Structure formats: C-alpha cells, structure tokens
Amino acid sequence: MDFIDFDTFTKDNSTDNDWNLPQPQPALSLPITNIENLSKKLSQFKLTKNLIIPNDSTTTITVNNDEDELMKKYAKLSINLISDEKKQEQDPENGNEKSSSNSTLSTRLSRVLNDSLNDNDQREIFSYIENNLEENELNVQDLLDTGFVGSVSRSNFKNRIESNLIKNHSKILKEYQPVIKQLKSTEGKLNKFNELNSSTESIIDSHCQNSNKFNARINELNKQQKLVLLKKQLLQSFNAKFTLTEYEEFVLTQSGEMNDEFFKVLSKLQKLNENCYILLSLDNCKLGNDILNKSNQLLNSSNDKIIKFCNKSLGNLYSLNLKSKLVTLQKCLRYLQNKYNYFQNMIDNFINSRSKFINDEFLNYCESNLEIVQQESIRFIGDLLAYVHSLIVNESETIIAIFNINENENDPIIQDIINKILMNLQKPIKLKIDHLIYSETKVLTIFQIFNLLDLYVIMFKKIKGNNLIEVLHSLISNCQDRIFSIISNKLSIIKQSNSARLELDTDLQPPNWIIEFYSDILNLLDQIKTKTILNLTTDSHEKFLDLIINSPVEIFNSHVELNKAFNKKDNLIIKFNFLDLIQSKVIPISLLSDKVIEINSQINDITEKLTTLEYVNLLKSLHLENIYNVSNMICPFSDEFFDTSIYEPIKENKLYNLESMKQIDEKIQEILPNSIIEIQQSLLKVNSPMIVNDTINQVFINFIKFIKKLNLINKEILDFEFTWSDYEMATMLGIEEVYDKEIASLPDT
Amino acid sequence: MSDKSNILKKYKIVFLGDQSVGKTSLITRFMYDTFDETYAATIGIDFLSKTMYLEEGKTIRLQLWDTAGQERFRSLIPSYIRDSHVAVICYDITNKKSFLNLDKWIKDVKLERGDDVIIVLVGNKSDLANDKRQVTIEDVESLHLKIGSKFFIETSTKANHNVKLLFKKIAQSLPEFNNEGTENENNTSNNNHNNPETIDITIDKNAPNPQTLNTCC
Ligand SMILES: Nc1nc2c(ncn2[C@@H]2O[C@H](COP(=O)(O)OP(=O)(O)OP(=O)(O)O)[C@@H](O)[C@H]2O)c(=O)[nH]1
Numbered sequence A: 001m002d003f004i005d006f007d008t009f010t011k012d013n014s015t016d017n018d019w020n021l022p023q024p025q026p027a028l029s030l031p032i033t034n035i036e037n038l039s040k041k042l043s044q045f046k047l048t049k050n051l052i053i054p055n056d057s058t059t060t061i062t063v064n065n066d067e068d069e070l071m072k073k074y075a076k077l078s079i080n081l082i083s084d085e086k087k088q089e090q091d092p093e094n095g096n097e098k099s100s101s102n103s104t105l106s107t108r109l110s111r112v113l114n115d116s117l118n119d120n121d122q123r124e125i126f127s128y129i130e131n132n133l134e135e136n137e138l139n140v141q142d143l144l145d146t147g148f149v150g151s152v153s154r155s156n157f158k159n160r161i162e163s164n165l166i167k168n169h170s171k172i173l174k175e176y177q178p179v180i181k182q183l184k185s186t187e188g189k190l191n192k193f194n195e196l197n198s199s200t201e202s203i204i205d206s207h208c209q210n211s212n213k214f215n216a217r218i219n220e221l222n223k224q225q226k227l228v229l230l231k232k233q234l235l236q237s238f239n240a241k242f243t244l245t246e247y248e249e250f251v252l253t254q255s256g257e258m259n260d261e262f263f264k265v266l267s268k269l270q271k272l273n274e275n276c277y278i279l280l281s282l283d284n285c286k287l288g289n290d291i292l293n294k295s296n297q298l299l300n301s302s303n304d305k306i307i308k309f310c311n312k313s314l315g316n317l318y319s320l321n322l323k324s325k326l327v328t329l330q331k332c333l334r335y336l337q338n339k340y341n342y343f344q345n346m347i348d349n350f351i352n353s354r355s356k357f358i359n360d361e362f363l364n365y366c367e368s369n370l371e372i373v374q375q376e377s378i379r380f381i382g383d384l385l386a387y388v389h390s391l392i393v394n395e396s397e398t399i400i401a402i403f404n405i406n407e408n409e410n411d412p413i414i415q416d417i418i419n420k421i422l423m424n425l426q427k428p429i430k431l432k433i434d435h436l437i438y439s440e441t442k443v444l445t446i447f448q449i450f451n452l453l454d455l456y457v458i459m460f461k462k463i464k465g466n467n468l469i470e471v472l473h474s475l476i477s478n479c480q481d482r483i484f485s486i487i488s489n490k491l492s493i494i495k496q497s498n499s500a501r502l503e504l505d506t507d508l509q510p511p512n513w514i515i516e517f518y519s520d521i522l523n524l525l526d527q528i529k530t531k532t533i534l535n536l537t538t539d540s541h542e543k544f545l546d547l548i549i550n551s552p553v554e555i556f557n558s559h560v561e562l563n564k565a566f567n568k569k570d571n572l573i574i575k576f577n578f579l580d581l582i583q584s585k586v587i588p589i590s591l592l593s594d595k596v597i598e599i600n601s602q603i604n605d606i607t608e609k610l611t612t613l614e615y616v617n618l619l620k621s622l623h624l625e626n627i628y629n630v631s632n633m634i635c636p637f638s639d640e641f642f643d644t645s646i647y648e649p650i651k652e653n654k655l656y657n658l659e660s661m662k663q664i665d666e667k668i669q670e671i672l673p674n675s676i677i678e679i680q681q682s683l684l685k686v687n688s689p690m691i692v693n694d695t696i697n698q699v700f701i702n703f704i705k706f707i708k709k710l711n712l713i714n715k716e717i718l719d720f721e722f723t724w725s726d727y728e729m730a731t732m733l734g735i736e737e738v739y740d741k742e743i744a745s746l747p748d749t
Numbered sequence B: 001m002s003d004k005s006n007i008l009k010k011y012k013i014v015f016l017g018d019q020s021v022g023k024t025s026l027i028t029r030f031m032y033d034t035f036d037e038t039y040a041a042t043i044g045i046d047f048l049s050k051t052m053y054l055e056e057g058k059t060i061r062l063q064l065w066d067t068a069g070q071e072r073f074r075s076l077i078p079s080y081i082r083d084s085h086v087a088v089i090c091y092d093i094t095n096k097k098s099f100l101n102l103d104k105w106i107k108d109v110k111l112e113r114g115d116d117v118i119i120v121l122v123g124n125k126s127d128l129a130n131d132k133r134q135v136t137i138e139d140v141e142s143l144h145l146k147i148g149s150k151f152f153i154e155t156s157t158k159a160n161h162n163v164k165l166l167f168k169k170i171a172q173s174l175p176e177f178n179n180e181g182t183e184n185e186n187n188t189s190n191n192n193h194n195n196p197e198t199i200d201i202t203i204d205k206n207a208p209n210p211q212t213l214n215t216c217c
C-alpha cells in the first residue's frame, strides 16, 4: 500500500536485536494517529491502477468497467454527500431527493467519519485538508471529480498529505533524534551497566552460592561446635568428676607434706572413686574399670602414706609436741576413721606399741622401787596404785588429746583405745600385787592391802576408761582367799603341832597359841566397819567366823581329848578356860555377837557339867549317892511337882532304912562343914571366879533341895529327921540368901 | 604463736589440808563455778583436769589431785605428792587447828619432794573472816616466810573470792609454763568449743586484797 503504516514502520526496528527498547505503548500521541485511523477507515477506499491513465482508451475503461462503475458509484456517493450538505445548507428541503442516491456513499462516509472519531478530530482533519487544499492550490472540485482528474488529484492530494505527513513525521522524529542519541549513549551505558549488573549478579550469584555453601558449612560447623562443646562440657565434668590433674596427683603422691590441699585432693579422689560405680554400670565398663583401678591405686598409695605418717607419729608421741604434726595426725585419723580396716589396723598397732610402752614404764617403775617392796609391801602397793592411778589419767589425757577427732571426749573410740592400752597393765599389776599378797604371811598386812585395793576400786570407778577395776576385784578376792588360807594354815599347823598339845598341862590354862592366834585377827576385826568381814558374802562371812572361832575350839578340844593326863574335871575346866578366854576376846566385837552367844552356850554347858560333877562328888562323900539315884529314879527331883507318897516305893530298897539314914546324918555333920572348901579347892583352876561361885552355889542349892525332899520322905516313911534342917545347912554353906530366893520361887509344898 | 601442743606435758597439782577446809570446794569452784554448802567428805583421791586459757592465747592443762583430809586416807597421800609439781596446802581461817596442822602437811611434802616443789598456802573461808577468824594474815605470812612457799592467799569458795586468781597464779608459777606452755590460738578456739571443762581466766571482780596476797618471786 502507499500509506506508510506506522505499525510497519515500527516493526522494521525489530530487526535490530540490540535495540531492546520496549515499544512505546501506546503509540506516540501524534496527530498522525488520526491519519492512521483515517487511513484505516479509508482502507476500502481503493483507487484502481487504471485511474493513473484515465483517458487512454475506452476498452480499458470497459475492461475495468466494474471497477469504474464501482468508482463511479463511490464518487457519486461522495459528491452526493457533499451536495447534500450544500443543499442542506442552502435548501435543506431539496436534500432528500439526492440522499437516496448517495446513500451508499454516505453510509461509507459515515462509517469513516462517525464512530470513533470525535468532532474535534474530525474538524481538525478537515481543516487540515482544507488548508492543504489551499496550499497546494488544489481544487476541491478536482478532488471530487469522479474521473481521472479526480483520481489524480486525489492521488496527489494523498501524496501531498502523505509527504506532508512524512515531513511532519520526520520533523517530529528529528525532535526525537537527540533523545535517541542520548538514549543510544544511555543504552551503551545501560548495556555496560547491565553487563556490570549481570556480572555483578553473577558474582553475587556465585557469592550467594558460595555463601550458601559457606552458611551451610557454618551451620554444620555450628552443630559440630555445639556437639564438641557438649562433649567438652561432658569431658570437663567428667574430668572434674573422674580425673585428677597432674598437680593433684603430684600433691597426693610426690609432695611430702600432708597439708589441707592433700586432704582436699584426697577427698576428691575418694568421691571420684565412689563415682566410678556409675561408670561401671555403663554398658562399656572398661573406662570405669580403668579409672577405678587408677583411683584405687592412688587411694591405696595415699592411704599408705597416711598410715605411714600415722604410724610414725603415733610411734613417737614426742613428735606430736609440734602442734602442726598433731593437727595433721588428727586430720589423718579423721580421714581413716571411716576406713574401718585401715583404722583398726593402725589403732591396733598403736595400742600394741603404746601398751608395750606403758608396760615397760610400769615395769621400770617396779624395778626402781624394789627396795620399798622388801621393806614395806603396803607402802609399795600404795605407791604402785597411786602410780597406776596417774598412769591411767595421764594415758587418758594423752589419748584424748590425740584422738579427740570428733570433738567428744567420751567417744567410744577413745574409750576403747584407752581400755585396750590399759588392759595390758592388768597382768603385770595383778602379778606384782598377787606376788606380794601370796608372799605376805601377816593377815593384818593383807587386810591393809585389801583395804587399799577396796579404796582404789572406789577411786578408779570415778575415772573414766579403765578396766583395771576388774584386776582390783580379783586382787581383793585373792586377799580374802589369802586371809582365809593363812588362818586355816595356821590352824592346821596348830592342829598338827606337838608343842601345841604339850602346852596343855595340869595348870589347865588355855594354850598360848590361841592368844597369838587372836592377837592378829582381833586387830583385823577391830578395824572392820563393813557389814561383813572383808566385804565377804554372808556365806563366806559365816565360814570365816567358823574358821576363826569354831575351828580353834575344835582343834583345842581334839587336843584335850588326846591328853590322857586329864581327868573328867580337868577336861571340863581346861575347856572352860579356853572358851572363857575366847569369849573375853570376842565380846567387844559386834560382828561376832552371834559367836559370843554360841560360845556362851558352850560355856554354860561345861558349867552345868562341872556342877553336876561336883554335886555327884558331894553326894558320894556323904554316901547319899545311891539314895539319890534310887529316889531320882522313882521321880526326878528336878520335877517341880513333889509329894512324899510318890516316893513310897523307896521302902523296897535295902539301902533305905533308918540305920543308913542315921549314918548319913553323921556323915553330913562330919563332912558338910568342910565341903565348901573342898569344892573351892577342886575348882581352883577355873579361871572365872564368878563361874566357880556360881557352880558352888548351884551344887549346894541342888544338895539342899534334895536334902529337904529327902527329909520329908524320911519323916513320912521312917519318921526320921536329919539333925540339921535345910535352912541350917544353907546357912552353913553360905547360900541362905540364894536358897531363900530359890524357895520363894518354888511352888508351895 | 608457738607450734607446741604439749600433749605429753602434765602439770600436776596436789591439794592438801585437813578435813573440811574446802579443798574440794576450791576445785569445784574453779572447774564448774559452783558452790555447795553441804559437806561430802572426799573418799581417797579424786582426779580432775582442766585446760586453762590465759592472756596472750596461752593455754595450759592442769591435773588437779584432790586428796581426802580424813585421817584414814592419810597414808595414800604421799604417793600423790611424789610426782606433783605444785602442792596447794589449804587451811580454814576459822579453824586454828587446820592451820597448825599445816606443819604436818608441809613435812609430808618436803619428805617426798624436798625443795623441788612449789608450795602454795591457801586460807579458805575468808567470807567468815569477820566473825570467826582464828588465823590471821600475820600467822600465815610468817609461816610462808619460814617454809619458803611460792605465795599465800586467802580465798572464799562460797563468795567466789580469789579462786580464779589462785589458779592463775599457780599456772604462772609453773617454771615450764613461761618457756613452752603456749599453744596455738587455733587450737585455743577449737578446744574452747569442744571442751566443757574450760573457762576463761579473768581476774576476779573482787580485786585481791594486797594484804591477803603475797608473791615471793
Ligand atoms: N563459809 C564457807 N564455807 C565453805 C567454804 N569453802 C568450803 N566451805 C564448806 O566447808 C565444807 C567442807 O568443804 P570441802 O570442800 O568438802 O572440804 P574438803 O577439804 O574437801 O574436805 P575433805 O574432802 O574431807 O578433805 C563444806 O560444807 C563447804 O560448803 C568457804 O569459802 N566459805
């Protein structure tokens, strides 16, 4: 087509690839647009090629008849349209006629002119055309000419318009040129910039990639780091819990000192060792085992070190005079305290060496006091017990000073140590004192030893931690035994002794041995203030009394029985004298009051026998013996009841007659006045005058009572009376007062 | 502070004197700061020990041997005098006889220890001085000069007079004490904490009467 289409124009540029400028959208707001629209609207408006040679031939016209006709039709229409317009202007009523003929054209035109173009645009277009017509000296008529002229002029016109249009376009385009230039230069810049941009982008991209990689790596590393940190923490806490630093190991193993640090590390090691059981419970217990072994090894060596130190310090207590040593030792002890075996072992060692030391001290002490032993056993034992007393308290104090690790002086551990150390003193103490007890022969000395021991029992009970009281008790019982055995030995010697037997002679005095025997014992008994002798049990107390009272009596009696030189009376008198002596000795001793009663009854027994003996002798001398026996057989005279008739049977007896009674009466008168002297003479060797007196009185009273009864019987049966009445006889015998009392006490006859 | 612990060092002090002069009361006052009116005769010999804290952090462990004054225990006593460093011989200022008997006690001490002993004369029951005094200060002073005792002092365990001072002076007169009788302060506080027997020694409120107190060294 002849029209330069704006679209096509623009499309041409697309060939240039570098020109990537986006197509202006919408199209530049140029007046051309209208033209374009117009041209579009006129697109149907085709001029045939034939129009270029309008006047050539008719044939061509005929050939192109159709075309011509069509052109004609259009032209007509256009003209009609114009004339219609003119008519309308001039004569609007005439227009109607032509309009029908031009209707085709008008529809076309209206299609072109109406619609989208607004009035302004249309006006502009037409005014433009109008102006151009004038400028180009064109005639509207020509243009409207349907023939060739018209076609040419229209084509001209169209050309002109087109050239004009081109001019305008180029003019406008010229205006754009600097911009284009600028744009071009800008384009270069932009290209560069783009290049730069893309290169930057690519760099950034690559950087991005890099940094992504980097980030990923960092993330990974972070994770790793966290893990590592966790691991580190684990290891650190593991380290803290399960390992010792080299320095700590050094402190435990190498450094000589056992200071606070040592114990701190040690307690750490202990904990570590204990914690190993956690490790051992893991699936893999190798680590636990390793650490356990290592820590055990360290612990053992540390323990060894501590024990070595303890043993060394405890082996030389003088070293503990250094406060720091003592403090360290106590730390060691406190540490070892819970390790029973170690502790016990060490304590046992200490107890052994300490008790050996104490024993040596004790023996040294005894050694250096040997002279005293020989001189005075009491003093020696007194000193010895005082020495032991202070040994106990000193040892207790020392042990407490060393072992008071739990701030409790009464700690059973301490008590145990003290007890065990002192325990070994038991033997030597017992040996020493026992030796003295058994070599001592004086009861009194042993008694003093006994008292001393008894006192020390009280004193030792007041001080803590000693089991020596047991020793004292056993020594005390040895003293008791010893006293028993000394006494019984003495007695058995006396029993066997000939000289003791020979001591008994006709002077009928108690033997000397009994005096000697009691001199010691009575001294002892005198000092006793306890309920029982030597604090013996009541049983033993009784045995002891038997030993000191009954046994000598038995021995003496056996000696007397063996002595053939004694008659019955001598026998009684010497026994009496013996008992009398004992009684006089024991009466002041309240502990022996029971024994006094016992002796007293024995004495009474003997006195009675003696009385009977003397009485019988008196009756014999008066030839009354038979009569007495016979009548006594009928009815004992001792019976309170008396009636002469009871004695009636006496008549049967040949000896009982008046004659014999007369003889007896003579005898009485002959003998009785001297009888008092006779009896006194016979009882001369009885040591107690009071008893002699009593005996004589009793003999005479018995006699007179008998005589009185016999007199009554005689009177009844023989009608005979003795020359002297009972009262006269009593007066003669000097017992009238006693007899009075006796008679008074008798029931009336 | 010295690094001496003195665990093996024992300072033995024996209390002597007639029955009922107040030996046990003195020790009881010192140990427990108490006093008992009722008399309970001592049986045999009692032992008590106490750590004493003196100025300058010095401490000293005293072993106190309380003897019985009753005649029947008399024979026990020489054995205890034998290894004592100090003999505290007591009498009752209201009982002349107890003072006269000091000779006997001093003789016992000299017999066992010769002059190698610190003798201290203590006249107890000074609270009764106004009404019942039978022994004057002059009496004891002349005895003190005669026998060469370390010092003499009148005390009252009832009124708690001069008791602490007595023990403080005893401690100070121990010959070893001045050289080595000190202990670590650490230990001091330690012991103080765990030892109920300890007291701190400060001079009695009742300042000693210069007349009743005489130190001869
Ligand atoms: N008024 C007074 N009475 C005292 C004083 N000291 C002790 N007593 C009393 O005197 C009596 C005897 O006191 P103890 O301390 O038992 O005497 P002791 O010297 O130990 O006696 P023995 O143990 O028998 O030797 C007790 O009743 C005490 O109360 C004192 O300072 N003043």
Ligand SMILES: [Mg+2]
Pocket: B023, B024, B025, B040, B041, B042, B066, B067, B068, B069
């Ligand atoms: Mg007492």
